[in-house]
Amino acid sequence: MEDQNTIVHQTYPMPASSTTTATTTEQLLDNGQGVIDPEVYFSMNKPPANLPEFEEKLTAFVDHHQKLGNRVVLITSGGTTVPLENQTVRFIDNFSNGTRGATSAEYFLEAGYAVVFMHRQFSLEPYHRHYTHNPTLNFLDYLVPKEDGSVSVDPKYAGEMNKILMKYHQAKESNRLLLLDFVTLSDYLFKLHSGSRILARLQQKAIYYLAAAVSDFFIPKQKLSEHKIQSRDGAMTLTLDQVPKFLKPLVSLWASHGLIVSFKLETDTKLLVPKARRALEQYGHQVVIGNMLTTRKQTVTMIMKDKERVLSLTPEELHQGVEIESKIIPDLVHIHDHWIETGFTA
Ligand code: PAZ
Numbered sequence: 434m435e436d437q438n439t440i441v442h443q444t445y446p447m448p449a450s451s452t453t454t455a456t457t458t459e460q461l462l463d464n465g466q467g468v469i470d471p472e473v474y475f476s477m478n479k480p481p482a483n484l485p486e487f488e489e490k491l492t493a494f495v496d497h498h499q500k501l502g503n504r505v506v507l508i509t510s511g512g513t514t515v516p517l518e519n520q521t522v523r524f525i526d527n528f529s530n531g532t533r534g535a536t537s538a539e540y541f542l543e544a545g546y547a548v549v550f551m552h553r554q555f556s557l558e559p560y561h562r563h564y565t566h567n568p569t570l571n572f573l574d575y576l577v578p579k580e581d582g583s584v585s586v587d588p589k590y591a592g593e594m595n596k597i598l599m600k601y602h603q604a605k606e607s608n609r610l611l612l613l614d615f616v617t618l619s620d621y622l623f624k625l626h627s628g629s630r631i632l633a634r635l636q637q638k639a640i641y642y643l644a645a646a647v648s649d650f651f652i653p654k655q656k657l658s659e660h661k662i663q664s665r666d667g668a669m670t671l672t673l674d675q676v677p678k679f680l681k682p683l684v685s686l687w688a689s690h691g692l693i694v695s696f697k698l699e700t701d702t703k704l705l706v707p708k709a710r711r712a713l714e715q716y717g718h719q720v721v722i723g724n725m726l727t728t729r730k731q732t733v734t735m736i737m738k739d740k741e742r743v744l745s746l747t748p749e750e751l752h753q754g755v756e757i758e759s760k761i762i763p764d765l766v767h768i769h770d771h772w773i774e775t776g777f778t779a
Pocket residue numbers: 511528529530531532533534643644645646647696697698699724729
């Protein structure tokens with residue numbers, strides 16, 4: 434670390450396979466665009482310790498569903514952390530708690546899909562979400578202690594809980610829900626890279642539904658302070674690098690036959706559709722779902738190469754607690770049907 438807690442560095446060590454000892458940032462940048470190439474990123478960073486376990490579970494799940502001829506969706510959900518120190522005390526995070534991903538997983542299961550739910554650790558999970566992240570009621574408030582030492586569900590909530598529990602058990606017993614987690618941006622990138630290649634054997638039967646809020650900026654490992662950044666030197670200045678553009682190789686190399694659905698989040702309405710269209714042109718995938726930060730639970734725009742449509746909840750539906758994902762998923766299933774039949778989006 435420099436005296437002023439300023440993280441500004443000029444060189445990276447080379448990957449282990451390299452013959453030289455160091456190289457400049459510019460040499461590692463992708464076509465002069467100022468962004469590190471994903472393959473360079475993977476060669477310069479250590480994979481997460483639980484990657485072999487992740488791969489083993491996912492391979493078994495995909496094999497099982499491939500034999501049954503089932504469709505599988507890989508959902509990414511929640512935010513990634515960006516550590517500020519190697520022995521991490523502090524990190525940068527974002528707002529996402531995984532509502533979109535966890536809710537979508539339930540509707541995909543209802544539509545008959547097997548779901549790989551790759552989520553930020555401790556963020557919302559399908560079915561559990563109804564009880565773990567309720568702002569007005571904590572988990573123990575659903576339960577009643579009995580004199581015989583047992584516990585029952587408060588009758589007020591039992592009917593609804595029974596319905597959710599039935600669906601949850603159905604998903605578990607039919608082995609159609611696999612929960613895998615990540616925490617850091619690096620975890621996420623390694624697992625997406627490896628996971629999408631495992632799913633690739635399903636070809637068109639796989640959907641990649643990328644709802645996670647992935648950081649656009651990070652501090653490369655080589656630039657990280659090893660120990661906790663000290664406050665004695667006063668203000669801290671951070672310089673963050675751009676995250677490798679992983680959607681490009683995902684579309685063209687890792688998962689080239691699957692239906693790839695990315696999300697675009699904006700806060701300025703004017704930017705939403707143009708930026709979503711730019712992403713489609715740049716990466717060549719099939720669908721971008723555009724959403725605004727403040728209205729993301731009520732309205733989304735489905736954007737495809739030569740068409741787009743808005744899906745919204747009416748005020749009445751909102752009042753009744755209808756979820757926008759109950760419209761997004763059937764729409765995507767329709768697109769996926771068409772994709773499997775024709776190789777085009779509907
Ligand atoms: O997790 P959540 O339900 O609160 O938010 C969902 C979301 C807005 C993160 C998602 O719909 C999304 O847009 N993800 C991609 C964000 C982006 O990187 O643009």
